[in-house]
Amino acid sequence: MTLDKNVRVIPDTLPGIKNVRSFQAGATSSLAEMPRTPKRCGKIVSTVREALHRAGIRDGMTLSFHHHLRNGDLVVNMVLDIVAEMGIRDITLAPSALFPVHEALLRHVKNGVIRTIQGSVNGPVGQAASHGEFVAPVVLRSHGGRVRAIQTGDLHVDIAILAAPSADQMGNVSGVIGPSACGSLGYAFTDAQYADTVIAITDNLLPYPVTPFSLLQTEVDWVVPVEKIGVPEKIVSGTLKITQDPMRLLIAEQVARVVEESGLLIDGFSMQAGAGGISLAASACIRESMKKRGVRGSFISGGITGQSVDMLKEGLFRTLLDVQSFDLEAVASLACNPNHVEMSASFYANTAAKGCVVDMLDVAVLGATQVDTDFNVNVNTESDGVLLHGIGGHMDTAAGAKITVIVTPLFRGRMPMVVDQVITRTTPGNTVDVVVTERGIAVNPGRKDLLDNLRGKGLPLMDIHDLKKMAENMTGVPSMPPFGERIIGIVEYRDGSIIDVIRQRV
Amino acid sequence: MTNKVGQAGTLESCDALVIATIPSEGEGIEIQLDSPSLVSFEKEMRDAITGVLQELNVMCGVLKVQDRGALDCTLRARVETAVRRALAALPEGSERP
Structure with a gap:
């Protein structure tokens, strides 16, 4: 047994340190106690399915999405199709907003993959809610109210999906570069910060580190490269014209x-x-x-x-x-x-x-x-x-x-x-x-x-x-339009109180 | 029996396209009404249309009204014009002399 000449004498107790553990080169025991492995270089997984699998997806979970790709978004539908293929049911969808392109998710409402929505609805999805197609009422929150709900635990997000216009292998994400550049990723910050597992899906994987980054490697668990996350012309418009009306x-x-x-x-x-x-x-x-x-x-x-x-x-x-x-x-x-x-x-x-x-x-x-x-x-x-x-x-x-x-x-x-x-x-x-x-x-x-x-x-x-x-x-x-008794929507005020309910249209 | 047809209006927002088909003989008025305001104003709209028909002494015919959110005044004007055009028209299928 060779004596390491670098062995230090560390006392069992030290003022200001709760539990004294001696350093051991190469040991991982201290790291394993961390909720997330901090030194993780291999975040890239080849398919969305695998990323969801590693996130431990199961029935009844809550999946969040952000809406910066607007009507050009391909990610919500892509992920929900895979969730359905995996046989998962009763998902709560927590988008910061939805767009007409997301009408496609209604088939997953009909077949039981999606139980309800918490966050926002739009167009055809709202219409479906009004006609009673969701098992549970949809909960509508403002942008600020959604953050509050996630932060306070009213809305627990199990898996956050980040549509990433550019990302590196560690999960830093930029919204300003890439074929699906959308600019600010402001609505995604909370999801990245509070979700149990964070998956970034990108069509523009760049060498580390991607800059300027806005969503951070400190919060992202998995990075999935895919062919396409958005349809550029439907993400941001050209110059918006002032009305002539x-x-x-x-x-x-x-x-x-x-x-x-x-x-x-x-x-x-x-x-x-x-x-x-x-x-x-x-x-x-x-x-x-x-x-x-x-x-x-x-x-x-x-x-x-x-x-x-x-x-x-x-x-x-x-x-x-x-x-x-x-x-x-x-x-x-x-x-x-x-x-x-x-x-x-x-x-x-x-x-x-x-x-x-x-x-x-x-x-x-x-x-x-x-x-x-x-x-x-x-x-x-x-x-x-x-x-x-x-x-x-x-x-x-x-x-x-x-x-x-x-x-x-x-x-x-x-x-x-x-x-x-x-x-x-x-x-x-x-x-x-x-x-x-x-x-x-x-x-x-x-x-x-x-x-x-x-x-x-x-x-x-x-x-x-x-x-x-x-x-x-x-x-x-x-x-007044004819309403039934059944509540299909709950409008939450930004402080978490309920300001109104929406009943089914009959 | 012959039909006479008249049309008025457009499918622009706040307008209505009205097609009046008036037979030479027969009984009863049929109103085919399509409108985004049906839920809130169906009765008002039907009242406006039948009111014009009564004023013009039209006892039978088919009114096809494709409304795009017209106010009552617009709707009445379109119906009146369509009906007057129908009444003044030659019977369907007839040749101009």
Whole structure:
């Protein structure tokens, strides 16, 4: 027995150390106690099936997905087909959002592979829920609420699937490079952090380390190279065009006027507006107002468009906080502009975090499928009562922003958008401040300060009840759609309380 | 028996395409109504259509209404025009002199 000349005398107890263990070169015993083997180089597995197998997939598990590949996503359907082939049943699907392309998963609902959805639904999947096709009601959460639920354990994710536009063999993931580049991966951070097992699926495996990385090797268990994760032209759009529709432009101009007179359009101004037709046009109008007044804003948050990028370049805003990049300009900017920053959904909107971006927002411009005379907003169900949309960041930004502006035509087709009572309450009226339509603007009577700022400025201010009457005079009073007793959807507020339930359409 | 046909409107949003087929003799009105607003406004729409038919003294015929979210005023105008065109039209299959 040779004596190692490097043997050190280590006492059995040491102050400040709980259990003293002597170092042994090459020993792995201490590592084996770790929940995850830290030094794991061989994360690449050749098939999704094998990765799921190694993750210990079994009946009843919860699988999460993020939606940055939008309608170009091939990963959700790919994985669910394999889950079905493996004979797994009763899966809870936890996507941050779904798109029409995911209609294909309905066959797995019919054959029992998918039990329910927690997170978000869209289009055909929502329609199926409304007609009672899921065994258990779907649970709808906002982007912030989804993070809170995962963080607090209300929603435990067994396996997180990351659609990775680029990845290396250790599982670092980048969203800004690769054939399926989508920009920000903001909604996937929570999944990677909290899921028991994390599988990155990529069609662009690059040498270690891939940079700039956003999802980290410290959280990823397995990396699966596949041929294709997305259809590029359906992931991000080209330049989003500002609407030519005069009615929508009129609403957009009114929004800019409200913002101008709100008292908030001063240096440090911050805002969020979506990529929808009216929101995009409203941003364009606010952009002009800022130029005219020489206002230098602090940040734009949320989904980022080429227009946001232009405003950053023009110096109108200092920072873009990007949870989702909507077009090619946004992706390119995120990749190279240090003031265009990727943010996680938690950083963006999570009430359980120690501070989130929405609380710093001055103005949020948001859409609606219905608003009622108490300023409650419905974004989930259409006027016929069918569940068609997820929540997105609607209730989060409304709660946080100093002024929440709802933009909507007074009626769509012959459906009035301002009604007595919304079919589904998504965002509570106490967080909604202004409703802007092409025929009038209603301010929440709870916001006397805002009302004072807007009075006498030539804006068509109206009581919301008058706005409702004006709509119904043209359209008639709609009958309530017929609902059954069975609850098919649960709308969870961002703090985890239940704000409404959605019943089956009959 | 011969049929006379008239058409009015479009399939644009907020409009309706109405095809009125009016026979030379017969009884009863048939309204084939397709609309995204059926759930909320079916009764109002049927009332609007039959109202116009009564005003024009049309006692029999088939009204095919493909609605795309038209307001009542639009719907009534399209129905009236389609019916008037049908009444003024030559019977189906007949040759222009």
